[in-house]
Amino acid sequence: MATATAASSDSKSRSSSTSNQSLMKIGLPYLVAIGAQLPMFLLFFRQMMSKTHYQTVWLALFATAAIVWSRWPREEKVPFRESTASNVLLGLGLMMGFGSFLFVEPWFCAASVMLLITSFLLKVVDTDRSNSLWTAALPLFVFLPLPFRWDTTLITTLQRQSAWLTSRLLDLLGLGHYLDGTQILVPGKVGYGIEEACSGVQSFFTLLFIAVVMMVVFRRIKTNLAGGTILSILGLVCLAASITLPFMFYIGVAFIIWGLVGFRAMALVYAAVFWAMFINVLRILLIPVLDVNGIADLTHGIGHIFLGWGALVIGLALLLSTDQLLLFLFGPVDTEMGEAGPFGKLITKFWNQLVSGQEDLNDSEKKKKRKVVSVKASSTQFAWIVAIILAVGGLWQASDVARALFQPGLKVQFFDADITQPMVEEDMPTQLQNWALVEGTGYQMQKRDRGSDLGRRSDVWQYRAPNCNAVVSFDQTFPGWHELTTCYRNSGWKLSNRVVIQPDVPDGEETWDIVEATFTKETGEKAYLLFSHFNGAGEPEQAPINVGTLESFLTRAKNRMSHRVRRSLFSSETYQVQVFVQHYGELGPGVKDEIKSRYLQARDILRQKFLDKNKTAAQ
Structure with missing residues (x-):
């Protein structure tokens, strides 16, 4: 022994x-x-x-x-x-x-x-x-941002859909409100924003991550080379058809995911999307209902935090329930049961391979035949x-x-990339040529949570001009390029036009591209926007011509090969200067030229003030 x-x-x-x-x-x-x-x-x-x-x-x-x-x-x-x-x-x-x-x-x-x-x-x-442990790497890919800023498009779409669904439910509950983009406006109350509802612990990506971990831990992934290839080809065909039939996009993505990880895993991914929408709508709905009825204020504080975590727990429970339902509906079938004959066994084999996503582990003969090379x-x-x-x-x-x-004077904060500088009202002049700062209420400062889509801090100056009223805003900070037009679209504005322009300046003066955009509303109101970015060193951030396109990617790739970009890796946070003008009717060319001129002045002033404050803070 x-x-x-x-x-x-x-x-x-x-x-x-x-x-x-x-x-x-x-x-x-x-x-x-x-x-x-x-x-x-x-x-x-x-x-x-x-x-x-x-x-x-x-x-x-x-x-x-x-x-x-x-x-x-x-x-x-x-x-x-x-x-x-x-x-x-x-x-x-x-x-x-x-x-x-x-x-x-x-x-x-x-x-x-x-x-x-x-x-x-x-x-x-x-x-x-x-087989192998490759599925253990899948959770990593959940947090790899989609190329061409498709993840931003996805998040924005979820926010708009959540706002629309919440508005319909508020109508059913008889709560009077107005949906302005992704803002729910209730008379006598501050607007309820949707931005926070689709972020943080209860975000779509968090719930998707949980779904992927469940797929791996519970072994819901089943791959088949032949079937997966056919399904992926079908998915690509559907994606091509989505050019004329947009709904085919979702079918195409479903076929591709099915081909890669199996039917039940694909169904669990789509369930995560559905339940993410559900818990966010539930969360957004509860905030105005409880606030208007005087029951609780969940817009901020500990109540807001508990609401977010509670929504996540509900989403997790719903995902677990969905997984069991999928197991019941699409689980494996024992090939030895029943008297269907060879044809029935063939169908059962097809079902187990491409639908159930689970092989028969009791078949010891098959396991013995498998060889590890x-x-x-x-x-x-x-x-x-x-x-x-x-x-x-x-x-x-x-x-x-x-x-x-x-770099000299550079302070890198690794786990908190917030490098805002406290601006004050005096940082902008009371008179910007023929623009006069509004007395009393001409300056406002807004602080937001870390990682907010609108930036952590905004300093806003309101100017009154002979031909228009303009808002100058310095927004900080953003992790790279921030497409401001998306924020205005979420605020109820419809984007009419967006172009990147090179302003005319005297020879020898420094300048860089400006994004010029125009908007409209159903009320007939219009808006004119100018904005651009610079990094923590005050260096220009080049604007993409067409956001989310291959052309935009190639332009940014070319720019990143420059020495300026290579030495500013840890100054990747961007700072935004914008001028926003709301108006009715049309702005003449002369008025637009005036706004551009004042914008360039404001941008130079704010950038220099920012650099001075940075220099002082580094000493």
Whole structure:
């Protein structure tokens, strides 16, 4: 008996030693490739922490690490396997890493790191399912912002839909109100904004993250190469058809997700979207109803916080319930049950493969037939080639980060990227040529929560001019370019036109692009807007010509190759100067030229005041 025990212990020791050697052999090139990009990845993490909807990104890192730790094949003699998909993702990770080095763009770095992690996990054997641990990386991708600012478009759409649904429910409850964009206006009360309702712990991305973690932990993901390819092609066809039939977009996305992770996982993702809308509408509805009836003020304070967490708990419970419902409706069918014959078994097999998303684990013969192919030497060599290329690029990138970090007078706040400067009324003149500051109420200051879509602080000066009344506002800060036209659209304005203009100034004077936009309302009121941004060093932020398009991306990519951008990585927060004019009728060319001239004056004054305050604070 003692001999048998000793032999067993010896076997486990040899197995553990073999496993550790394999880990060093397979994992080391991935560790080098990821470590080379760590400085830029930390910068990406810092940027996400300053965005309201992505502040729970750290949970994704924890979730992936916990799932990998719990499922790691510690007892396997061959814990790694050959995977073609892993090599494909390794190549994509190299491409994204190259984009990060070239354009000093943290998004490319994050995509590269996530693809490298997924590539590595595709080679790790999952002993319970005889495949791999790649699904453990899925929580990371929830917090990778969509390209071309599609995530901003998605958030804005959710806010507008939430506001519209809440307004309809308030009508049913008989509460008099007016929906102005995403603002619910109740007579005698301050407007109730929708911005906060779709952010924070109860945001769409948080609930989507929970749904993805559930998919991975409860093993709801089932992939099938042939079926997944067909479904993905159908999805692409539907996306193409969405050009003329917009609703086909949602069907196309559903087919693509189905092809990648299975039907039940896709249904759970769509359920997360639905329940996110539901809990946000519920939250928005309760705030005005309870406030108007004198029951409770949940617009701020501890009540507002508890309402947000309560909504999240309700959303989690609804997701768990939906998962069980999907299991009941679309669960696996035992092929040995019933007397349907060969045709019935074929249908059952199709159902289990493409719909239920769960294989028959009781079929021991199938498990015995499965073979784990060891990682080929060519795959390891390819991984080392990628690691060496990324390591060389990482040295170049590290120098960019170091130069940006150790600039004289620069103070980097890693976990709180709020670098506002306290402006005062006297920072703007009482007379801006023929514009006069309104006495008494001409200056206002508004503070907001960290990560607000409207900025953390706004200093507003109201001027009265012979031809119009204008509002000059200095808004701070934003994590990169802030498309102000979206905020006005959420306030009930309809965007008529948006162009980027280069103002005419005397030779030798510094200037940069201005975004010019016009708006209308159903009431016949019109508005004229000018705005632009500069970073923490006072350097211009180039405006995208068409927000969310490939042309915009290419322009920004070209701009990011400049030395100015490469040395301002830690000054990525932007500061906004705007002039907003509301009017009826039409503004003549002369009036618009006057507004542009006053705007340039105001921008120069506010930028210089900001730089002076920055210099004083650094001393």
